[in-house]
Amino acid sequence: MQAAEMIEIWRGGRCESLHFGHAVVCDTDGVVEAWGAPNEVIFPRSSCKMVQALPLVESGAADAAGLSERQLALACASHSGAAMHVEAVGDWLKALDLGEEDLRCGCHMPRDKDENRRLTCSDTEPDQRHNNCSGKHAGFLTLNRHLGGGAEYVEVDHPVQIAAKAAFEEVTGETSPGFGIDGCSAPNHACSLQGLARGMARFADPGGDRRGQAMRRLVEAMRKYPEMVAGEGRACTTLMRAMRGRVAVKTGAEGVFVAILPEQGLGVAVKALDGATRASEAAITALLVHLGVLDAKDPVVSALLTGPVRNWRGIVTGEMRTAKGFPD
């Protein structure tokens, strides 16, 4: 099966650009609805951070370190590097008697406008706390303290990554066919899009066992602290706020987006074939409206999905649309 036509960009009454992709809705038994190829093997990238955080909670490491719900949300985040994110990661590391030099995520300028401006105008380089994955890495370091592993916690055979991989394979119900190195240097294991969506369904409808309890805590944390999962103006934060905490969503690089719908016991996973963020954001928005958890009239729907697209003088130049056959 081929990728499906998913999101169209229109200008002057004509479809100017077109995004293909795959999308799957699952419950814990398997596929409920699908567009494109549900068995397509993908890298979930940052969309699976709540899976990578499971060992942190299940092992007892989170409780041993006294982590708050806000910190658990940050462990699942691709944050904007705003002052509040950077400070939270700094405080977290300090409580572990560690510093930003113990992180292995690398540095990049933060997406947050105010913090970016502060660094730029004071001639200050960003540090590793600014990396959008620094919360996940603080979680890795917390788990590592508990497991007693070495400093190079992003190596694929390190106890932290072995635990993350085991959780990933159990949750997706698949043996991962391989891994890539993510932007933040951690291994990212491949799975089918269906496996990712089924994993999200398990987070939506967790059991009463240790794993189920950990899943429930992580989803609760994401839903309660949407600003920690991404940041002001970002799709994850805006979508979760618009759905009033009923649903947890998470983006991943190269056009991935997932959603966890506890009320329906459903999980959703999207992959834009070309890796475009505008396509994955539009597609997950369309699917959330389709599944009845996002009001089609909410401003986030026009911001991320239907447009209008405006130019530098504010003139409407076009719109976005779901392609025929993809839900709108």
Next chain:
Amino acid sequence: MQAAEMIEIWRGGRCESLHFGHAVVCDTDGVVEAWGAPNEVIFPRSSCKMVQALPLVESGAADAAGLSERQLALACASHSGAAMHVEAVGDWLKALDLGEEDLRCGCHMPRDKDENRRLTCSDTEPDQRHNNCSGKHAGFLTLNRHLGGGAEYVEVDHPVQIAAKAAFEEVTGETSPGFGIDGCSAPNHACSLQGLARGMARFADPGGDRRGQAMRRLVEAMRKYPEMVAGEGRACTTLMRAMRGRVAVKTGAEGVFVAILPEQGLGVAVKALDGATRASEAAITALLVHLGVLDAKDPVVSALLTGPVRNWRGIVTGEMRTAKGFPD
């Protein structure tokens, strides 16, 4: 015919994302080589700025205003808004007894890092000179002075835009099926990708008439002043420098790229179906190597096409490749 698989993004030994697209090589008689659908109707966006600049030269307006070759290059540019671009547009407008308020392109923060930083850290808003299309608009204003039209020179029935449309239809050899409003508020007329490539072939192999002379002057200007057509680090500038002025190239929004090859009398046009710049830049690079005008070992080829892709710690995480069947 469908879009062709064009550019792949690899990670961990697996194709993570895939860009479809269309590409055409033409001489003045028609299609020489094609991938995907050469008859696909597209918006050329900024890739056709040298066509939109033809009336400026042909009418005698450029000579009447004493425009330099550097200014003609700027008329064909999507510049970075660096100080040199902003000053050049400012001086140009001043010589016309006009100011930036006479432009109709709108304002956006410049892509140039130094100028962006200067504005950000001095709390200064960008003005319309910073718009990447301000050189084209200075050209429109120069033509408008010559034609004696009204101030609203971006309206589709304004003499400036009527002249631009006529040149566009003559050069592409097609009646445009419609137009959209571009990011800079000027009309952008649709054509087939083949029509755009054939137009570029006409610029590559111009006649001795008034039009041919204007084409030759504009191509010369672009080839001599690659830094005015885009800016430091940008694909157009870097590619033209790597080819030592033998070829003129121009990018357009939503994944368009064109090339003019005077030595072969060829024109090239690329459209990434999904509108991705990384795909159009990679595809035009592959085609320029394929056509023998760009050395496969030039650093620009790894920068724009083959990678490696590195993460925030400088670790190689993957690579880009041309898809099977697309030239490499």
